[in-house]
């Protein structure tokens with residue numbers, strides 16, 4: 001099969017495209033013929049070797065952490081899925097998704113209805129679920145809450161705005177002026193252009209801040225939260241964690257770093273809302289597998305508007 005892989009950790013120049021052996025499903029696994037693989041910032045962080053603890057050192061390493069496609073074969077003991085099922089799957093940091101075929105544990109594979117295009121489905125497990133879980137598991141957004149989405153026009157942000165609106169919040173999105181129309185169209189009530197205003201200057205303004213731009217920290221962003229408010233960080237860093245936790249020791253304000261979880265009930269919620277048209281999947285660019293390096297360079301530029309997707313040509 002054709003696949004995108006690295007032989008060593010490093011820059012985009014380490015990305016290779018070529019022939020690899022087809023995987024075979026082990027007990028409890030499903031072999032998926034991949035139609036689309038989402039490109040997430042975590043993919044280039046893995047490629048750079050920043051997450052070695054989770055991704056390991058097993059080279060050649062096929063990149064890619066979430067896919068959508070069709071079941072081609074099932075391993076021993078798999079009864080809930082069958083060849084021909086349209087599915088999507090969140091994979092581990094060990095990757096495997098940027099390829100024509102990938103094996104995934106059946107517990108990570110969810111069937112998707114025909115109404116949901118595979119390219120859109122491939123973007124739900126990371127960028128979609130992260131804000132969904134931020135606003136329902138970590139901070140329970142209530143109708144009327146003031147929600148700030150820092151990085152509103154990116155993969156996570158475009159989902160976050162829409163999910164917060166579904167939950168009844170008033171949403172302020174932070175992005176550059178060129179993306180103001182996009183975030184407004186997704187439902188943002190207000191837009192802050194970070195080139196002309198620093199949202200941190202607002203006082204007691206927000207119940208929750210989702211920091212998808214990775215530049216809001218405590219104590220700097222603390223005063224703009226209301227009493228009992230929460231800053232949710234998506235980029236894990238020990239020093240930021242210690243500083244954040246220290247600064248809320250005697251405060252009603254909360255600081256949380258979260259990691260997306262593969263929960264089938266949450267994925268089902270996302271599928272239902274996309275199919276009913278309540279959540280729009282914003283895809284900025286699609287690439288062929290062979291163009292994965294270009295996709296990484298664009299993602300790494302920090303300018304993506306919504307999601308990036310690699311397509312294999314399979315349907």
Ligand SMILES: NC(=O)c1ccc[n+]([C@@H]2O[C@H](COP(=O)([O-])OP(=O)(O)OC[C@H]3O[C@@H](n4cnc5c(N)ncnc54)[C@H](OP(=O)(O)O)[C@@H]3O)[C@@H](O)[C@H]2O)c1
Pocket residue numbers: 040041042126127130150151152153154155156157174175176177178179194212213214215233234235236258259260299302303304305306
């Ligand atoms: N912890 C987890 O489980 C988890 C899960 C998913 C993602 N993440 C992390 O969350 C972060 C966001 O992911 P993503 O997929 O949304 O990234 P992304 O799609 O690459 O985000 C790009 C967007 O960020 C905006 N942006 C750049 N600089 C900004 C700034 N200073 N202020 C506000 N917006 C800014 C850009 O808008 P402009 O062009 O207008 O500047 C662009 O639209 C990444 O670091 C990712 O690794 C973590």
